[in-house]
Amino acid sequence: MWTEQKKRRSEILCATLLGTFTLAVMPGPFALAQQSAGEYQVKAAYLYNFAKMTQWPEEALPAGANLIIGVLGGDEEFVRVLRDTLAGKSINGHGLEIRHLRSPDEVKFCHLVFFRSSERDIRATIEKLGRSNVLLVGEGKDFLEDGGMIDLVLENGRITYEVNSAALEGANVHYEDASRKPAGSEFPGILPVSHRRILVRVVPEYPEIAASMNLKGAVQLQATVRADGSVEHVTVLGGHPLLAQAAAQALMRWRYAPEEKQTTELVRISFGE
Numbered sequence: 001m002w003t004e005q006k007k008r009r010s011e012i013l014c015a016t017l018l019g020t021f022t023l024a025v026m027p028g029p030f031a032l033a034q035q036s037a038g039e040y041q042v043k044a045a046y047l048y049n050f051a052k053m054t055q056w057p058e059e060a061l062p063a064g065a066n067l068i069i070g071v072l073g074g075d076e077e078f079v080r081v082l083r084d085t086l087a088g089k090s091i092n093g094h095g096l097e098i099r100h101l102r103s104p105d106e107v108k109f110c111h112l113v114f115f116r117s118s119e120r121d122i123r124a125t126i127e128k129l130g131r132s133n134v135l136l137v138g139e140g141k142d143f144l145e146d147g148g149m150i151d152l153v154l155e156n157g158r159i160t161y162e163v164n165s166a167a168l169e170g171a172n173v174h175y176e177d178a179s180r181k182p183a184g185s186e187f188p189g190i191l192p193v194s195h196r197r198i199l200v201r202v203v204p205e206y207p208e209i210a211a212s213m214n215l216k217g218a219v220q221l222q223a224t225v226r227a228d229g230s231v232e233h234v235t236v237l238g239g240h241p242l243l244a245q246a247a248a249q250a251l252m253r254w255r256y257a258p259e260e261k262q263t264t265e266l267v268r269i270s271f272g273e
Contacts, residue, residue, distance in 0.1 A: 074116030200255035
């Protein structure tokens, strides 16, 4: 039986973001400063992409109004990098305004808020918002459990992200997740062709060697799913071996809704089509 924590996690949709960044590891204070600056730039770019994939109600973001990105907690350096990275950019005709928030009460006046890991009482701040027009992004290990919507994760030198689909469904914004992008986009397209509900979906990374070869195509997969929803085994039914390996590794980390017995599920993942 799952614990309550695992049940909450079952509503979290996991994905990896295109342009996953590998941080250089070099000794010395100057190298560490470079590494922090590089990480800040990547996170700034991700915030911009999240905003591009989000639609706000017209009453929350009228035509011609600025799209406000707030940063709660953390240092001024990140805010400076964020402003520099997004300088001159706009989204659907909306200029971008960056604010370093001094109080949790200011969150409600933003369209997207990035909670730095140093911020305390995140759960209380999110609960106070209720159903809001704010896209909530964080970088702490418990951020999604606290009710956050998107969490940036630094893992093995790579920045990926996780999405809490339940929190997004309860918000008054529409976020188009990368894993649901149509064929022809920069993200791998995923098409489950079976009935069982998916609770956790992991988007495969486009293998660097495949991208360098301009290798495109679809992979057909068959997953043996246990009664508890975890994937026991994946069989590749068709597709290029380089793409099939990446797709199968991602599918092994999926989580389906529990059912009374083991099932077989089919999945089609396309790369660059």
